[in-house]
Amino acid sequence: MELDSKCPSGPIETRWDRGRFALKLVNPANKRKHTIIVVGTGLAGGSAAATLAELGYNIKSFCFQDSPRRAHSIAAQGGINAAKNYHNDGDSIYRLFYDTVKGGDFRSRESNVYRLAQISVNIIDQCVAQGVPFAREYSGYLDNRSFGGAQVSRTFYARGQTGQQLLLGAYQALEWQIGEGRVAMYPRSEMLDLIVIDGRARGIVTRDLITGKVESHIADAVVLATGGYGNVYYLSTNAKGSNATAIWRAYKRGALFANPCFTQIHPTCIPVSGEYQSKLTLMSESLRNDGRVWVPLKKGDQRPPNQVPEPERDYFLERRYPSFGNLVPRDVASRNAKLVCDEGRGVGATGLAVYLDFRDAIERLGRETITDRYGNLFEMYERIAGEDPYQTPMRIFPAIHYTMGGLWVDYNLMTTIPGLYAIGEANFSDHGANRLGASALMQGLADGYFVLPNTINDYIASAKLEKAGASHPAVREAEQQVAARTKRLLDIQGTRSVDSYHRELGKLMWDYCGMSRTAAGLKHALAMIPELREQFWRDLRVVGAGEELNQSLEKAGRVADFFELAELICIDALERNESCGGHFREEYQTADGEAARDDANYSYAAAWEFRGVDAHPELHKEPLDFEYVHPAQRSYK
Amino acid sequence: MRIVLHIWRQRNSSDKGRMVRYEVPTVSEHMSFLEMLDVLNEDLIARNEDPVAFDSDCREGICGMCGCMVNGVAHGPLPGTTLCQLHMRHFKDGDELYLEPWRARAFPVIKDLIVDRTAFDRLIAAGGFISVSTGSAPDGNAILIPKHDADRAMDAAACIGCGACVAMCPNASASLFMGAKIAHLGTLPQGQPERASRVLAMVAQAKEETFGSCANIGECEAVCPKGIKLDVIGRMNRDFIRASWGRSGA
Numbered sequence: 001m002e003l004d005s006k007c008p009s010g011p012i013e014t015r016w017d018r019g020r021f022a023l024k025l026v027n028p029a030n031k032r033k034h035t036i037i038v039v040g041t042g043l044a045g046g047s048a049a050a051t052l053a054e055l056g057y058n059i060k061s062f063c064f065q066d067s068p069r070r071a072h073s074i075a076a077q078g079g080i081n082a083a084k085n086y087h088n089d090g091d092s093i094y095r096l097f098y099d100t101v102k103g104g105d106f107r108s109r110e111s112n113v114y115r116l117a118q119i120s121v122n123i124i125d126q127c128v129a130q131g132v133p134f135a136r137e138y139s140g141y142l143d144n145r146s147f148g149g150a151q152v153s154r155t156f157y158a159r160g161q162t163g164q165q166l167l168l169g170a171y172q173a174l175e176w177q178i179g180e181g182r183v184a185m186y187p188r189s190e191m192l193d194l195i196v197i198d199g200r201a202r203g204i205v206t207r208d209l210i211t212g213k214v215e216s217h218i219a220d221a222v223v224l225a226t227g228g229y230g231n232v233y234y235l236s237t238n239a240k241g242s243n244a245t246a247i248w249r250a251y252k253r254g255a256l257f258a259n260p261c262f263t264q265i266h267p268t269c270i271p272v273s274g275e276y277q278s279k280l281t282l283m284s285e286s287l288r289n290d291g292r293v294w295v296p297l298k299k300g301d302q303r304p305p306n307q308v309p310e311p312e313r314d315y316f317l318e319r320r321y322p323s324f325g326n327l328v329p330r331d332v333a334s335r336n337a338k339l340v341c342d343e344g345r346g347v348g349a350t351g352l353a354v355y356l357d358f359r360d361a362i363e364r365l366g367r368e369t370i371t372d373r374y375g376n377l378f379e380m381y382e383r384i385a386g387e388d389p390y391q392t393p394m395r396i397f398p399a400i401h402y403t404m405g406g407l408w409v410d411y412n413l414m415t416t417i418p419g420l421y422a423i424g425e426a427n428f429s430d431h432g433a434n435r436l437g438a439s440a441l442m443q444g445l446a447d448g449y450f451v452l453p454n455t456i457n458d459y460i461a462s463a464k465l466e467k468a469g470a471s472h473p474a475v476r477e478a479e480q481q482v483a484a485r486t487k488r489l490l491d492i493q494g495t496r497s498v499d500s501y502h503r504e505l506g507k508l509m510w511d512y513c514g515m516s517r518t519a520a521g522l523k524h525a526l527a528m529i530p531e532l533r534e535q536f537w538r539d540l541r542v543v544g545a546g547e548e549l550n551q552s553l554e555k556a557g558r559v560a561d562f563f564e565l566a567e568l569i570c571i572d573a574l575e576r577n578e579s580c581g582g583h584f585r586e587e588y589q590t591a592d593g594e595a596a597r598d599d600a601n602y603s604y605a606a607a608w609e610f611r612g613v614d615a616h617p618e619l620h621k622e623p624l625d626f627e628y629v630h631p632a633q634r635s636y637k
Numbered sequence: 638m639r640i641v642l643h644i645w646r647q648r649n650s651s652d653k654g655r656m657v658r659y660e661v662p663t664v665s666e667h668m669s670f671l672e673m674l675d676v677l678n679e680d681l682i683a684r685n686e687d688p689v690a691f692d693s694d695c696r697e698g699i700c701g702m703c704g705c706m707v708n709g710v711a712h713g714p715l716p717g718t719t720l721c722q723l724h725m726r727h728f729k730d731g732d733e734l735y736l737e738p739w740r741a742r743a744f745p746v747i748k749d750l751i752v753d754r755t756a757f758d759r760l761i762a763a764g765g766f767i768s769v770s771t772g773s774a775p776d777g778n779a780i781l782i783p784k785h786d787a788d789r790a791m792d793a794a795a796c797i798g799c800g801a802c803v804a805m806c807p808n809a810s811a812s813l814f815m816g817a818k819i820a821h822l823g824t825l826p827q828g829q830p831e832r833a834s835r836v837l838a839m840v841a842q843a844k845e846e847t848f849g850s851c852a853n854i855g856e857c858e859a860v861c862p863k864g865i866k867l868d869v870i871g872r873m874n875r876d877f878i879r880a881s882w883g884r885s886g887a
Contacts, residue, residue: 129774140781172766
């Protein structure tokens with residue numbers, strides 16, 4: 001299979017303009033004759049569904065939550081990047097592009113990233129017009145803050161709830177269109193298969209989570225905006241319901257899955273407290289603007305943090321990376337935290353934590369300013385950890401947070417199945433091997449508001465689709481597969497719960513395919529996962545029936561897919577014999593312990609093709625060219 | 638510690654439902670309330686009994702999906718906290734807790750502790766937005782907003798749509814929820830053109846959805862996990878009266 005990224009060539013500044021101009025348009029009067037399915041209602045899906053409806057398309061929008069307003073974008077705290085240069089501090093579209101390509105450790109597509117940086121500017125304007133209450137200065141102008149991996153202030157924010165406010169903006173735009181009758185909304189519906197007719201994506205099979213009814217929906221194109229797959233690790237900062245089922249079923253129907261091993265570990269999360277732990281809570285990266293990360297110099301120092309005198313503290317990020325200090329990118333910060341904990345200098349009951357200390361910032365700026373900036377985050381921390389971060393430093397530890405990998409898409413965001421699009425975290429294209437903070441919101445909204453609504457017309461205008469109905473054999477076949485799978489899960493009647501398997505799988509992945517990886521560890525995981533999967537299908541217990549609300553059944557279907565995806569992640573991690581971004585292979589590091597990339601052999605996106613559950617997937621490579629930002633070892637020193 | 642739970646069990650919307658007593662003998666003080674329910678459910682599955690259905694998603698107090706009545710109080714005893722953020726350190730050994738779904742005609746029970754809150758979505762669809770199409774926005778700094786106004790708008794916009802306000806109100810009024818949206822958009826210059834039509838449409842929709850009227854009791858404010866203040870309701874009422882006069886005068 002030849003992977004054609006369809007990136008326009010020529011000067012990068014005008015690629016998006018020229019690319020768009022070359023695409024076909026659909027006459028406004030004809031748009032209402034076309035139906036588009038959008039699965040997921042986060043920043044990408046919500047904004048896409050609303051915008052496509054405004055353009056005149058018939059939209060069917062699906063989410064598994066009870067309302068489109070709940071999608072997990074809502075939990076993003078810190079902010080959204082945009083190259084406005086409102087602060088006259090040297091920012092520009094080119095610099096945001098440069099930072100993002102470098103931050104992604106030279107494993108993303110230059111054309112896509114440049115477009116993202118260009119569009120970033122429009123996103124802020126759009127959100128302000130919708131009434132998103134971004135933080136303002138006393139003059140009434142928009143305020144900014146800094147984020148990891150950048151030396152300029154380009155992050156727009158709404159207290160510690162930026163994701164919530166941006167999502168509510170998209171949600172309100174979507175509800176407006178629902179009220180106008182242009183979007184049919186299907187909450188509490190889960191996509192369980194993709195319908196492919198004559199090689200094109202033509203619809204989806206869903207399960208109504210209240211009644212258990214399996215239904216088919218036919219359309220002219222299908223957009224997956226279903227987020228990332230961090231929950232394969234069980235403990236992550238993702239919402240409990242976040243899952244990979246939609247993209248995984250698309251993969252099994254022929255869409256290629258790119259760079260699955262590029263997973264992001266967020267450095268500042270509240271540490272695990274016990275076996276019952278159901279998820280991990282993120283503390284925004286923005287805290288690293290004012291908080292200082294440290295551990296005691298001595299191993300096994302049990303003194304309370306406030307009794308450790310200054311000379312006996314090791315501010316390890318400031319020490320190792322003097323120019324970026326506490327604001328190094330996420331992968332670097334996480335790995336260094338792991339390093340000091342491995343040395344036995346971790347803090348807290350488990351020794352798996354480092355301090356994030358606001359003492360100096362409170363002294364310098366006053367408690368009021370700190371409350372203004374991070375008040376809700378401090379409250380959240382106190383609620384969970386039972387300690388007051390104004391008095392005692394926070395204890396933090398890295399946790400799985402985001403997945404850069406996802407369905408392979410071309411420049412127009414179309415997967416390898418014609419008519420199937422993937423946007424937001426569900427695709428792989430913009431963040432390379434590591435995403436910078438405040439860039440996920442930017443990408444979700446760029447894809448949904450501005451990219452997809454421009455590119456999808458080209459497909460709709462040229463596809464010339466045959467009419468297809470519910471009786472089409474491909475529809476029947478997909479429905480039967482869904483029903484058979486549900487029945488199979490219910491019929492096992494074994495002894496162990498879904499959560500017990502999920503937890504075990506997650507631990508395996510965290511231990512062998514987490515913050516650092518080795519060939520031996522990955523081979524071990526690849527031997528263990530099929531065994532555990534086999535046991536799952538033999539000894540799972542799902543109580544209840546299929547024709548009712550059954551949360552265990554929902555989880556079982558998702559975990560079954562996580563088992564298969566976990567294998568693909570490990571296969572990809574084993575195949576990539578280099579360290580880059582979030583993918584750190586212990587065999588490949590520089591003398592001072594930094595990631596050692598191998599550009600000569602691995603400067604490509606690894607796109608995997610499904611060949612069967614027990615067969616090895618086939619690797620296709622999309623070579624990455626860097627015409628503008630020349631690959632160098634990332635240095636934040 | 639040991640916690641005794643009395644939980645509302647109802648198979649589906651047509652089932653009558655009843656309270657059932659359970660015991661969770663091994664609760665750690667560091668567990669969240671929902672993690673305690675997870676532990677109960679694991680135990681029920683082990684005994685081949687139907688686990689308790691309850692909604693939750695982000696488990697960090699922002700998605701608004703979780704919530705139930707705990708001893709008659711929406712989201713439980715800790716002020717300013719969603720159920721997922723409530724930790725068991727606030728309870729003591731031997732406590733008996735009664736868990737019920739949100740109580741409101743507009744929020745019918747789907748199963749156990751899960752209710753249907755789509756009425757909230759229809760309130761927003763009626764008018765809780767600024768109708769700006771993608772692409773037509775001027776530069777973000779072309780609209781200056783005094784910090785004080787931006788902060789007040791943000792205070793109201795912090796609503797997570799969980800429904801605790803409705804569940805706690807003796808009238809099952811959605812006034813705090815609507816008032817929050819009306820105050821958020823109505824405080825900002827961008828929200829002015831539709832300020833009158835918004836409040837009229839949302840109030841009319843609330844009646845349609847069988848939400849009750851506000852009688853200034855204030856239970857909503859007391860249980861709101863995001864600290865939305867009662868004055869948003871005053872603001873909504875003012876906007877409503879002004880909009881109604883404006884309309885009859887026109």
